Amino acid sequence: MxxxxxxxxxxxxxxxxxxxxxxxxxxxxxxxxxxxxxxxxxxxxxxxxxxxxxxxxxxxxxxxxxxxxxxxxxxxxxxxxxxxxxxxxxxxxxxxxxxxxxxxxxxxxxxxxxxxxxxxxxxxxxxxxxxxxxxxxxxxxxxxxxxxxxxxxxxxxxxxxxxxxxxxxxxxxxxxxxxxxxxxxxxxxxxxxxxxxxxxFPALAPVALMVPRPEWEGVALREGALQLRAGKKGKRLAEFAGDVVFTKNGISGPAALELSRDIEKARRSGAAWLGYELIASSEESLDAELLELQQGNPHLAVRTWLQKVLPARLSPFAMTTLALPSDQRMKDLPREARRALVALVKAFPLGEPRSVSLARGEVxxxxxxxxxxxxxxxxxxxxxxxxxxxxxxxxxxxxxxxxxxxxxxxxxxxxxx
Ligand SMILES: Cc1cc2nc3c(=O)[nH]c(=O)nc-3n(C[C@H](O)[C@H](O)[C@H](O)COP(=O)(O)OP(=O)(O)OC[C@H]3O[C@@H](n4cnc5c(N)ncnc54)[C@H](O)[C@@H]3O)c2cc1C
The missing domain is CATH 3.50.50.60 (FAD/NAD(P)-binding domain)
Structure with missing residues (x-):
């Protein structure tokens, strides 16, 4: 000394x-x-x-x-x-x-x-x-x-x-x-x-998901908003408009980084899940738009419409999630399936966050x-x-x-x- x-x-x-x-x-x-x-x-x-x-x-x-x-x-x-x-x-x-x-x-x-x-x-x-x-x-x-x-x-x-x-x-x-x-x-x-x-807590950090999608690594969800929700009713806790990019373990990109602090807090205090809002219109107007399409363009394949709002690599997953055959036409889309389609593009499911990396937080x-x-x-x-x-x-x-x-x-x- x-x-x-x-x-x-x-x-x-x-x-x-x-x-x-x-x-x-x-x-x-x-x-x-x-x-x-x-x-x-x-x-x-x-x-x-x-x-x-x-x-x-x-x-x-x-x-x-x-x-x-x-x-x-x-x-x-x-x-x-x-x-x-x-x-x-x-x-x-x-x-x-x-x-x-x-x-x-x-x-x-x-x-x-x-x-x-x-x-x-x-x-x-x-x-x-x-x-x-x-x-x-x-x-x-x-x-x-x-x-x-x-x-x-x-x-x-x-x-x-x-x-x-x-x-x-x-x-x-x-x-x-x-x-x-x-x-x-x-x-x-x-x-x-x-x-x-x-x-x-980590902030501005990538988020690992409970069920990662390594096959989507590099795919970006754009021009929408990442949403953090909790509870059975899916109460919206936080949201950030911006891109999300799939990584091997989960998600990154500006919206994921910006929301990571809230995600980590919500994760620590109970069940939370993430969705990506692909279309900003309300559920009602989206439903009305699809109804109009069903009448005006009945032979349009649902898959074709989905590919306009979703990256191509994700649409087979969406069709399977909605239990729709790959050649499903608009005209034969039942009401319940139409509603489910609206819900899917309003909050494309990303599932539960597993962890937010403190080591990889920018701050x-x-x-x-x-x-x-x-x-x-x-x-x-x-x-x-x-x-x-x-x-x-x-x-x-x-x-x-x-x-x-x-x-x-x-x-x-x-x-x-
Ligand atoms: C990958 C990455 C990218 C980023 N990009 C940006 C950006 O583009 N723009 C932006 O605004 N911010 C960015 N940030 C955040 C920004 O870098 C930090 O907020 C900022 O550097 C903090 O400055 P600081 O001086 O407080 O701490 P630091 O820059 O972290 O400096 C602290 C220093 O203290 C030293 N130290 C720590 N403990 C001890 C100890 N016990 N004894 C002796 N020395 C010690 C460390 O070695 C370090 O050099 C980024 C961060 C990361 C990780």
Whole structure:
């Protein structure tokens, strides 16, 4: 154990991701002596794999626009951070460091499209750290915190050594993609120190189904909505409009990722099942449309109509589910079968979810309770020298650059005066 004197103005930032790097740079640029500790052998590992390696670094728009994407309590918490260091500020900073960004039609912002563009964002942030004099220690995994409220005294590294400082910024991220360094151990450590930590769930993660359909792997359900239902009556718990793609074990794609947090919660608290609404019209108008077809186009094969609304690989399954022969014509479709057909395209059955992978979540829902943090400084309430930022906090936004922006913005405040 090292009992070295604590240097006045010293700050240790734990975690070299988006939040930690910005916090370290900001604190150093305000004159602090900053050490950044990172378990990995390199910085910004998650940034490097974000957006499929292209890094959807933020979302275009004012603070107000960005806040609308978050749940109410998260938006309230993030307001000061997004006002002080928003999407435009981040883009301007990156531009000053030689990384131009562009906005796609859907508002998502990326560095200019070329191989390794996510790495360019990390390199830019590394430049900031170097210029501002931040000391970076790689391969430094912290396994314990020493202190009693209101003062944290030191961090304990895996090799048993201690790192002391006047103040500390914790930015160790969530608990998904453990191979990127985020194993979530600090969440348990903080709980042990009496810090309120909300239970954590996977979010933006693929969903495994009880009865997977590996034969449909790669097939997409488009232009509809994924629905989460529960109970005998199929009460609708949540819904997300967007595509779903079948995987070997279940489903992925934007709608599955966005609904995964709700799916996991519903799965843990009882039976839940999933369906995909292929057609937005009401059951009544759909039924009326089919009736009209039965009269106006009686020889039309039901299979042909189904192939218009369903991917081809799925229609034999639909015909079997409806117990219809493959050459069934519209004119001979009994009323009950017509109703069943309407029900099938209103909620194409995907069955019960088996699990939502925490390891594969792009983010984690849950973490340090926002009630325990001052939203203007990211200071941990009840502690004089601890600030917390990034995904370690109970913040999880949708896909679209919101999560990285939240990490950058809260990191900026955490490194502030
Ligand atoms: C596959 C994938 C794609 C994504 N794509 C996007 C995207 O395009 N746009 C977007 O906005 N968001 C995206 N995200 C989410 C986004 O990457 C995260 O929300 C964001 O990186 C969180 O930043 P952070 O700094 O809080 O945490 P992290 O980036 O996770 O950084 C935490 C750091 O702390 C280190 N650490 C953890 N524990 C310790 C310890 N005990 N000791 C020392 N160091 C430790 C870790 O090694 C890690 O480097 C994606 C996530 C994933 C997994």
């Amino acid at each position: 090292s009992e070295a004197k604590v240097r006045p103005g010293s700050v240790v930032v734990l975690g070299g991701g988006a939040a930690g790097m910005i916090a370290a740079w900001r604190a150093a640029s305000l004159g602090k002596a900053v050490t950044l500790l990172e378990a990995n052998g390199r910085l910004g590992v998650k940034i490097r794999i974000s957006g499929g390696g292209k890094c959807n670094v933020t979302h275009a728009g004012s603070a107000k626009v960005l806040l609308e994407a978050f749940r109410k309590e998260q938006a309230r918490f993030l307001r000061p951070a997004f006002h002080v260091f928003g999407s435009e500020d981040l883009r301007a900073l990156l531009q000053r460091l030689g990384v131009d960004t562009y906005e796609r039609e859907n508002g998502r912002v990326f560095p200019q499209d070329r191989p390794g563009s996510a790495g360019e964002v990390v390199a830019a942030l590394e430049q900031l750290l170097q210029r501002s004099g931040v000391q970076v220690r790689m391969g430094a995994r912290v396994c314990g915190l020493i202190g009693v409220a209101p003062r944290l005294e030191a961090m304990v590294l895996e090799d048993g050594s201690w790192v002391r400082a006047e103040s500390f910024v914790l930015a160790t991220g969530g608990a998904s993609y453990p191979e990127t360094g985020t194993r979530g151990e600090l969440l348990e450590t903080l709980r042990g120190l009496g810090v309120p930590v909300n239970a954590w 984690v829902s849950g973490g340090v309770s926002l009630k325990a943090i001052d939203p203007h400084t990211m200071a941990l309430k009840g502690w004089d020298n601890v600030r917390i930022c990034g995904e370690l906090l109970d913040i999880d936004g949708p896909i679209g650059g919101y999560n990285l922006q939240a990490a950058f913005s809260t990191g900026y405040l955490a490194g502030g005066a």
